[in-house]
Amino acid sequence: MSQIEWEVVIGLETHAQLMTQSKIFSGASIAFGASPNEQACAVDLALPGTLPVLNEGAVNHAIRFGLAIGSVVAPMSVFARKNYFYPDLPKGYQISQFSLPVVVGGKIMIEVDGQVKEIQLTRAHLEEDAGKSLHDDFAGPHGESSSGIDLNRAGTPLLEIVTEPVMRSATEAVAYAKELHALVMWLGICDGNMQEGSFRCDANVSVRPKGQKEFGTRCEIKNLNSFKFLEEAILHEVQRQIELIEDGGRVVQETRLYDPDKMETRSMRSKEDAQDYRYFPDPDLLPLQIAQERINGIRALMPALPKELREEWQNTYGLSSYDTGLLTQDKALAHFFIEVLKLIEIDLAKPAANLMAGEFASAMNKESLSADLAPVRPIHIAELLKRTKDGTISNKIAKEIFSQIWELGLNASDRQESILLEGLVDQIIDQKGLRQISDVGAIEKIIDQVLIENPKSVEEYRSGKEKAFNALVGQIMKASKGKANPGQVNTLLKQKLI
Amino acid sequence: MTIEKLHEALINKQLSSVEVTNYFLNRIDTAKDLNAYIDVQPELSLAQARQADQLIAQGNQGYLTGIPIAHKDVFVTKGWKSTAASKMLGNYQSPFDATVVEKLGMLGSGMVCLGKTNMDEFAMGSSNENSAFGPALNPWNLDYVPGGSSGGSAVAVAAGLTIAATGTDTGGSIRQPAAFCGITGIKPTYGRVSRYGMIAYASSLDQAGPMAKTASECAWLMNAIAGKDLRDSTSIERENEDFTRLLGANWDSSNSNASQPLQGLKIGVPKEFFAKGLNHEVKLAIEEALKQFEALGAVCVEVSLPKTELSIPVYYVLAPAEASSNLSRYDGVRYGYRSEKYKDLAQMYTHSRTEGFGAEVKRRILVGAYVLSQGYYEAYYLQAQKIRRIIAQDFQTAFTQCDVLMGPVAPDVAWKIGEKSKDPIAMYLEDIFTLSANLAGLPAMSLPCGFNQSGLPIGLQMIGNYFNEAEMLQVANHFQTATEWHSMQPLQNVAGEKS
Numbered sequence: 003m004s005q006i007e008w009e010v011v012i013g014l015e016t017h018a019q020l021m022t023q024s025k026i027f028s029g030a031s032i033a034f035g036a037s038p039n040e041q042a043c044a045v046d047l048a049l050p051g052t053l054p055v056l057n058e059g060a061v062n063h064a065i066r067f068g069l070a071i072g073s074v075v076a077p078m079s080v081f082a083r084k085n086y087f088y089p090d091l092p093k094g095y096q097i098s099q100f101s102l103p104v105v106v107g108g109k110i111m112i113e114v115d116g117q118v119k120e121i122q123l124t125r126a127h128l129e130e131d132a133g134k135s136l137h138d139d140f141a142g143p144h145g146e147s148s149s150g151i152d153l154n155r156a157g158t159p160l161l162e163i164v165t166e167p168v169m170r171s172a173t174e175a176v177a178y179a180k181e182l183h184a185l186v187m188w189l190g191i192c193d194g195n196m197q198e199g200s201f202r203c204d205a206n207v208s209v210r211p212k213g214q215k216e217f218g219t220r221c222e223i224k225n226l227n228s229f230k231f232l233e234e235a236i237l238h239e240v241q242r243q244i245e246l247i248e249d250g251g252r253v254v255q256e257t258r259l260y261d262p263d264k265m266e267t268r269s270m271r272s273k274e275d276a277q278d279y280r281y282f283p284d285p286d287l288l289p290l291q292i293a294q295e296r297i298n299g300i301r302a303l304m305p306a307l308p309k310e311l312r313e314e315w316q317n318t319y320g321l322s323s324y325d326t327g328l329l330t331q332d333k334a335l336a337h338f339f340i341e342v343l344k345l346i347e348i349d350l351a352k353p354a355a356n357l358m359a360g361e362f363a364s365a366m367n368k369e370s371l372s373a374d375l376a377p378v379r380p381i382h383i384a385e386l387l388k389r390t391k392d393g394t395i396s397n398k399i400a401k402e403i404f405s406q407i408w409e410l411g412l413n414a415s416d417r418q419e420s421i422l423l424e425g426l427v428d429q430i431i432d433q434k435g436l437r438q439i440s441d442v443g444a445i446e447k448i449i450d451q452v453l454i455e456n457p458k459s460v461e462e463y464r465s466g467k468e469k470a471f472n473a474l475v476g477q478i479m480k481a482s483k484g485k486a487n488p489g490q491v492n493t494l495l496k497q498k499l500i
Numbered sequence: 501m502t503i504e505k506l507h508e509a510l511i512n513k514q515l516s517s518v519e520v521t522n523y524f525l526n527r528i529d530t531a532k533d534l535n536a537y538i539d540v541q542p543e544l545s546l547a548q549a550r551q552a553d554q555l556i557a558q559g560n561q562g563y564l565t566g567i568p569i570a571h572k573d574v575f576v577t578k579g580w581k582s583t584a585a586s587k588m589l590g591n592y593q594s595p596f597d598a599t600v601v602e603k604l605g606m607l608g609s610g611m612v613c614l615g616k617t618n619m620d621e622f623a624m625g626s627s628n629e630n631s632a633f634g635p636a637l638n639p640w641n642l643d644y645v646p647g648g649s650s651g652g653s654a655v656a657v658a659a660g661l662t663i664a665a666t667g668t669d670t671g672g673s674i675r676q677p678a679a680f681c682g683i684t685g686i687k688p689t690y691g692r693v694s695r696y697g698m699i700a701y702a703s704s705l706d707q708a709g710p711m712a713k714t715a716s717e718c719a720w721l722m723n724a725i726a727g728k729d730l731r732d733s734t735s736i737e738r739e740n741e742d743f744t745r746l747l748g749a750n751w752d753s754s755n756s757n758a759s760q761p762l763q764g765l766k767i768g769v770p771k772e773f774f775a776k777g778l779n780h781e782v783k784l785a786i787e788e789a790l791k792q793f794e795a796l797g798a799v800c801v802e803v804s805l806p807k808t809e810l811s812i813p814v815y816y817v818l819a820p821a822e823a824s825s826n827l828s829r830y831d832g833v834r835y836g837y838r839s840e841k842y843k844d845l846a847q848m849y850t851h852s853r854t855e856g857f858g859a860e861v862k863r864r865i866l867v868g869a870y871v872l873s874q875g876y877y878e879a880y881y882l883q884a885q886k887i888r889r890i891i892a893q894d895f896q897t898a899f900t901q902c903d904v905l906m907g908p909v910a911p912d913v914a915w916k917i918g919e920k921s922k923d924p925i926a927m928y929l930e931d932i933f934t935l936s937a938n939l940a941g942l943p944a945m946s947l948p949c950g951f952n953q954s955g956l957p958i959g960l961q962m963i964g965n966y967f968n969e970a971e972m973l974q975v976a977n978h979f980q981t982a983t984e985w986h987s988m989q990p991l992q993n994v995a996g997e998k999s
Contacts (some may be wrong), residue, residue: 044595044596047834047835048829048834049576049594049595049596049835050576050582050584050589050592050594050699050700050829051575051576051582051594051596051598051696051697051698051699051700052696052697053695053696053700053731053732053733054733055730055731055732055733056733083825085824085825085828085872087828087831087849089831089833089845092829092833092834093828093829094825094827094828094829094831095825095828151833151834278873278874280824280825280869280872280873280874280877281872281877282821282825282872282877282881285702285703285704285734285822286700286703286733286734287733287734288733288734
């Protein structure tokens with residue numbers, strides 16, 4: 003049998019839990035971690051006579067998302083009932099959107115191996131989450147082994163975001179999922195906590211011989227709640243499908259689950275068992291009408307998107323795509339940088355980006371801190387850069403002071419006050435005598451002393467060994483405790499050695 | 501006794517609410533055979549009556565304070581059971597009051613709840629025979645049905661077991677039992693009254709309304725229950741309206757002729773409501789009533805509602821579709837009936853629902869699931885929605901020629917218990933004149949207009965345009981000022997009663 007080259011086709015459906023105060027159709031809280039059923043009100047329990055009332059906050063989040071991906075926010079969309087029985091589904095139906103979703107179309111750009119690719123979205127719709135079944139470690143009222151239902155999650159607002167089948171590798175799928183994850187967090191509509199299930203993906207995977215137009219039969223892998231599992235599940239599923247076909251078998255359309263321990267997907271239900279959900283418009287809810295003014299109002303309050311900031315920073319300040327990419331990785335970091343930019347002259351933007359991408363980023367990673375909680379504040383960065391520019395301190399000293407402020411802030415009992423202090427940088431420079439030595443006389447004195455102590459290096463330099471010059475500079479800097487202005491040291495040393 | 505007279509007696513301290521409440525509780529107890537009530541809790545009622553008396557003593561009463569009312573058991577209530585006349589909810593206790601109950605009760609108008617009235621299970625039925633607690637009996641003849649689904653409420657009002665009652669109307673469930681029991685009932689415009697706390701049957705058709713002896717009493721009750729409710733998205737925001745404001749006023753305010761108060765009123769008479777199948781005695785009574793309206797100054801014009809016949813198939817597609825979904829929550833998992841025989845989840849569902857629901861409910865769930873299923877949705881559900889819109893348009897065409905529409909509530913008077921229960925289709929056909937007002941969302945009412953030779957009441961139906969309840973009540977009130985049909989008492993009096 004000749005070796006066929008296979009092409010992988012992937013579409014993703016992502017459930018992003020929306021950050022609202024209350025549930026999508028009731029007033030109950032959606033905070034994570036409450037005791038079972040503590041956050042389930044009469045509506046969530048589907049008690050007789052209860053009715054859903056739409057949470058407009060969830061709608062605003064959907065509009066925000068729609069605007070961010072350049073989609074059409076539907077002027078009218080419809081909530082529909084998806085009917086099926088399950089113990090964690092109190093009403094016997096889930097309120098979702100079916101034929102008329104709130105967000106239609108749109109795209110998200112991803113980058114894989116330096117190549118930019120556009121991922122088209124089909125739609126995004128609002129729906130309610132179901133509750134949870136408690137099977138393990140659950141005891142009945144008399145201590146017997148039993149199953150329980152926790153309806154705290156029931157009614158939590160979800161935005162289900164569906165792509166076209168346009169991804170061609172697990173890497174692309176993960177790149178898209180990460181980009182989407184960053185975007186929903188950036189927009190402040192989802193906390194992105196994958197462990198708690200706030201952001202979870204279903205992957206539709208199929209394979210076809212390269213060049214074939216028709217799609218192969220797809221399988222849907224449900225509930226992938228980490229990027230690692232998403233990648234592994236797709237890779238294993240692709241492998242399974244290819245092997246199946248190459249062995250003369252045929253892929254059956256079905257829903258599968260990924261078992262990360264066994265590193266394999268296994269069948270959950272086949273299409274034949276697929277339920278007829280008997281969708282129909284929910285008569286308890288009016289069609290969702292979204293006026294253009296409402297969209298405009300939300301647009302006006304939208305944060306600048308990562309892409310827009312990257313372009314602006316590259317064009318205005320000439321920052322590298324690497325630096326801008328790093329600085330827009332999360333919103334807190336980008337905001338921090340925006341604050342720094344407000345405090346400095348344009349020509350300091352580049353050194354600022356270097357400091358942020360270097361010292362600042364690594365310190366944050368080390369402490370697993372978000373930028374808004376970093377002990378070094380934008381004012382400190384600005385002062386450090388100013389003092390470096392005006393020659394008060396060297397780059398090296400600047401980094402040292404950075405570390406000192408970081409430690410100071412981390413240990414401060416009252417971080418806010420001690421740290422927001424303006425002039426802290428100057429204070430440290432003065433207290434620790436870190437001011438750069440730019441006085442010619444003072445530097446000459448140090449140079450003379452070093453030349454006397456290192457006759458061998460002097461001789462070597464004069465006999466043509468360039469390296470010896472650097473060794474002398476090193477000695478001079480060391481003797482000055484790093485404070486000598488390196489430029490001046492260079493010039494003066496050259497003069498002395500002539 | 502009417503709300504108006506009782507109000508006078510209460511504020512003049514001739515009677516206390518406790519006395520009134522005790523009087524009705526005794527009557528209810530004596531008339532148990534009528535099976536009008538599903539749950540009565542005398543202590544709770546009397547506690548409310550004492551509260552009402554206090555309010556009256558303090559001068560903090562409203563028009564309805566201290567007056568008793570009974571609630572159809574489709575409204576959930578704290579204290580009383582809320583069963584929807586189903587085994588499924590046989591012992592269900594609601595932790596909250598329906599909006600209608602709240603608005604009429606101690607936190608609102610101060611009315612005293614006498615208990616919960618019998619009905620067809622989940623409001624599905626036209627005879628009250630589909631109750632898990634047995635049928636309520638027609639007080640005019642105990643062998644006959646009282647109509648449904650708000651049968652218990654109609655019986656309670658007609659037999660003097662309450663002053664007034666709440667009902668709900670999805671396809672005629674206020675109007676038809678009101679007609680069969682000789683009382684007045686109004687189904688308001690869809691969205692007028694909150695559905696929160698009403699155990700849902702068909703959400704896009706269900707509407708709550710009052711049932712009493714007279715139109716003027718219904719107007720007072722409308723004042724108490726109408727209004728936007730933030731807990732029901734389909735309730736409609738309107739300016740506060742006094743539904744009693746037009747009572748007694750001439751239709752045309754420039755007309756000062758007291759003997760012809762309805763001068764200028766155009767009554768549309770849909771010819772389809774008088775087609776074959778209409779009982780002859782009912783036809784004669786309606787024609788007499790129309791003559792009475794003409795005597796009061798109104799003019800009758802013939803109009804057409806060409807899709808009247810289609811309202812039956814349309815209704816019996818849409819209502820079951822919504823019901824099949826609305827009733828999915830009764831699964832035995834969280835509350836309500838759970839079968840004792842099950843080995844796994846699927847069996848728990850199947851047995852709980854098989855044992856918990858009655859035959860008619862199961863029939864409609866099956867029909868509903870069928871018309872929503874893949875491959876049938878377009879042919880049934882979507883098609884029915886299209887015709888529903890046409891039916892609503894037909895009404896608007898008719899209202900260009902008239903102010904209100906009048907005709908029979910039902911093609912027949914009450915039938916014998918058991919007579920139609922073996923033939924659901926025959927029962928469905930009885931709804932032909934009431935369904936279209938629900939499909940269009942229009943307000944419609946029933947008022948007593950005569951009796952057949954066996955002494956069974958006949959009801960006249962009036963359908964108004966959207967939000968014209970006050971005008972309809974005005975028209976009905978003039979009719980009731982000129983006639984005595986509404987004040988007739990059932991011969992079948994409560995045993996041992998000397999009132």
